[in-house]
Each structure stands twice: as C-alpha cells, then as structure tokens.
Amino acid sequence: MRVAFAGTPEFAAVALQALLAxxxxxxxxxxxxxxxxxxxxxxQASPVKQVAQQHGxxxxxPLSLRLDGKHPGEAAAGREALLAARPDLLVVAAYGLILPQWVLDLPRLGCLNIHASLLPRWRGAAPIHRAIEAGDAETGITIMQMDAGLDTGDMLxxxxxxxxxxxxxxSLHDKLAVLGGRLMVEALELAACGGFRPERQPEAGVCYAHKIEKAESDIDWTLPxxxxxxxxxxxDPFPGGLSHLDGEALKIWKAQPAPGTGQPGEVLAADASGLLVACGEGALRLTELQRAGGKRLPAAAFLQSRPVPVGTVLKSAAASPT
Structure with missing residues (x-):
C-alpha cells in the first residue's frame, strides 16, 4: 500500500517515523x-520535511492546494506531485492547510487524520491546550476518515x-504524538485488509478548540x-502566563493551588517555596517565573535577583500602566 503523508510540526514527524518504521x-x-x-x-525546514529528507x-x-485560490500555480504543482505519487491513502497530521475536495477524493482509500482528542470533544486547532484548560480528566487520539467538514468525519x-x-x-503533546503514530499504524494495517468499521461522530458533546492567541496569556487574578x-x-510552552510586577512584565510558568485569601493578585508570602498570590478563590504558589529578557527560574533563584515584598499586587496587562 502506497501511503502519502501530509504534516508539518513535530507531532506529525513522530507519526511519519512510526509509519516508516x-x-x-x-x-x-x-x-x-x-x-x-x-x-x-x-x-528552516519543518520537522516533517527533515524526516522525509533523511529517508530520501x-x-x-505548496502554499495552497486550492486550485481556485490565491496560489493556483502552487496548487497545480501539489496536484501533479500527488498524481505522480499514486497514493492508495493519504495520512494527515497537523498539516496546516485545508484539504479541498479533489485531495480528499484522490486516494482510493481516502484520507485519514490523526486528531489529538476524543472526538467530538475537541474539534479544531488546539485540542491539547483546550483539554488541559477545561480540566478534562482524559484525552486521546482519534483516527478519523476525513471529509469536507472541520474534524467531522467518521471515527475509525x-x-x-x-x-x-x-x-x-x-508533556501531553509528546505522549499523544507517540500514541498517534502507533494508532495510525494499526489503522493502516486494518485498511490493508479491509477491516475498517467507521462510526459516525455523535451530535452531542461537540466543542471547538479555537487557536491559542498570545493575548490569552494575560492572567486574570480574579479567577479561581x-x-x-x-x-x-x-x-506551556506557548504563550505562558503573563502578569505585571511594579509595571514590569512577568512570565509565570508553574504554580500550585494553595490555601490563602486576599485581594486578587496580592502577594501573601514570598520565600524559597514560591510566591503565594491571592486569587478570586484560593491562592496560587508560583514556583517558576521569568523576567523580561531573562530565563525561566525556580522561585528561590528568582527572588534572590528580584525580591518581592509581601503586599505587592500583581496586575494584569490591561490593568498595568505599561
């Protein structure tokens, strides 16, 4: 079986390596x-391109695969490459381009996608981020038969x-990348012997994992x-948590919920164990911080270079004068 591959970041490169192995x-x-x-x-070549080059x-x-779009020449070149490859199936993992209908129809077994959520829980661009943000107890990988919708195809x-x-x-990205590669290998083995049993996605429980925006890093200390x-x-690793300390931008990377009450953003304690900061409900002990232009530091090292008096109030970017 000839399997073409479409993907770009490290998540996809892990899957490509699994297929080749x-x-x-x-x-x-x-x-x-x-x-x-x-x-x-x-x-710089994408991680997927680097793997492809290593294996010849x-x-x-192409900038686009839409023959009627802004880059018809690029799309035509992509089409010629796919036609010449004669794929039985196209595997897609975090490619970054929308596949038009002609691509979906070209391989005789269609196009399979590695999606990093338990569909239909998180459709869209940032399923790993949104699952953690929402407090989900579990996530996973869905191998999906692609259709023209946004992550709406049948589950395999x-x-x-x-x-x-x-x-x-x-950390969750790395676990899911390995799982995705292994599960896609299983899916291709099933495809080779006609063993697929597609299942329609349920109508209930659909959520959209919108792309992460840098502005979302701003910490609202009135939240729990x-x-x-x-x-x-x-x-973590993008875009981090952003607050302001006496007008200076402060990145916060790690924290632990802890008992405490006070004005939201107020520093209740500052010692080697971290900065204890009051929130809208409870408090957070900040254990890894970063000043503008500096490195991520454990709280003890951060406080040695930048003492923070108890009673200082951390502010959001919107509330900061700078």
Whole structure:
C-alpha cells in the first residue's frame, strides 16, 4: 500500500517515523513551506520535511492546494506531485492547510487524520491546550476518515489517555504524538485488509478548540486559583502566563493551588517555596517565573535577583500602566 503523508510540526514527524518504521511505502510528503526561525531568522525546514529528507522521500511544499485560490500555480504543482505519487491513502497530521475536495477524493482509500482528542470533544486547532484548560480528566487520539467538514468525519480508531495533574501541553503533546503514530499504524494495517468499521461522530458533546492567541496569556487574578493553574499548564510552552510586577512584565510558568485569601493578585508570602498570590478563590504558589529578557527560574533563584515584598499586587496587562 502506497501511503502519502501530509504534516508539518513535530507531532506529525513522530507519526511519519512510526509509519516508516512499520515498513509502509511513503512515495510523497506534503508539508508547509520553509519558514524563518531562530535568532538569525534563517529559513528552516519543518520537522516533517527533515524526516522525509533523511529517508530520501520526495517533498512538495505548496502554499495552497486550492486550485481556485490565491496560489493556483502552487496548487497545480501539489496536484501533479500527488498524481505522480499514486497514493492508495493519504495520512494527515497537523498539516496546516485545508484539504479541498479533489485531495480528499484522490486516494482510493481516502484520507485519514490523526486528531489529538476524543472526538467530538475537541474539534479544531488546539485540542491539547483546550483539554488541559477545561480540566478534562482524559484525552486521546482519534483516527478519523476525513471529509469536507472541520474534524467531522467518521471515527475509525480511538484510544484514551489520562491527563495527569502535572501535564502541560508540552508533556501531553509528546505522549499523544507517540500514541498517534502507533494508532495510525494499526489503522493502516486494518485498511490493508479491509477491516475498517467507521462510526459516525455523535451530535452531542461537540466543542471547538479555537487557536491559542498570545493575548490569552494575560492572567486574570480574579479567577479561581484552580482555573489559573490549568491555564498555566495549557499555555506551556506557548504563550505562558503573563502578569505585571511594579509595571514590569512577568512570565509565570508553574504554580500550585494553595490555601490563602486576599485581594486578587496580592502577594501573601514570598520565600524559597514560591510566591503565594491571592486569587478570586484560593491562592496560587508560583514556583517558576521569568523576567523580561531573562530565563525561566525556580522561585528561590528568582527572588534572590528580584525580591518581592509581601503586599505587592500583581496586575494584569490591561490593568498595568505599561
């Protein structure tokens, strides 16, 4: 079976490596164009392209696949590459481009997507972040037969994964990437012998995991401590939690709910164990912080370089004069 692959970030690269390790023939990889990255802003190949190059797999990087869109020449080149690859099936994982109907119809077995949630719980761009933010007890991987809707296709395989109390988006991403690769290998083995049993997604329980915006990092200290702590884990490694200390931007990366009452944002204690900050309900002990232009530091090291008096009030960006 000839399996073309469409994906871009590390999540997708892990899946591509799993398919190659399982012995599947991958005649073509589709991935996003190289982007500027790093301090020098040099063009950098996506993680998926790097894996493809290591294995000598042809790569196509169209800006769009819509033949009637803004980049018809790019789309036509992508179409020619897919036609030449003659895929029986297209595996899609965090590709970053909407697939038009002609792509969905081209492989004889259609297109399969690795989606990082228990559909239909979190459809959309940021299912890992939103599951942590919402306080979900579990998440997982759904292998889905793609259709023209947004993550609305039939479900083929599902495997659940508990969300640990200390999971961040980074740690949960890595677990789900491995699970996604393994489950897609199982799905392709089923496809090879005609063993699929598609299941329609239920109408109830649909949520949309909207893309994470940088503005969401701003911490609202009037929220309950548990809600803020979940957002900090959901926004690690991007965009983090942002507050202001005497007008200076302060990134907060890790915190633990703790007993305490006071004005929201008020520092109730500051010692080697962390900054205890009052919230709308309860308090948070901030254990990893970062000043503008500095490094992420444990609270004890942070306080050595930047003492914080008890009674100081941390403020949101909207409330800060800077």
């Amino acid at each position: 399982a012995g599947f023939e991958v005649p073509l990889v589709l991935t996003q164009p190289d982007r500027p990255a790093g301090r020098g802003m040099k063009l 797999i042809p790569v196509s990087q 395989l599902i495997e659940r994964l508990p969300i640990a109390a200390d999971d961040t988006t980074a 401590a548990a809600a803020i702590e979940r957002r900090l884990r959901a926004f």
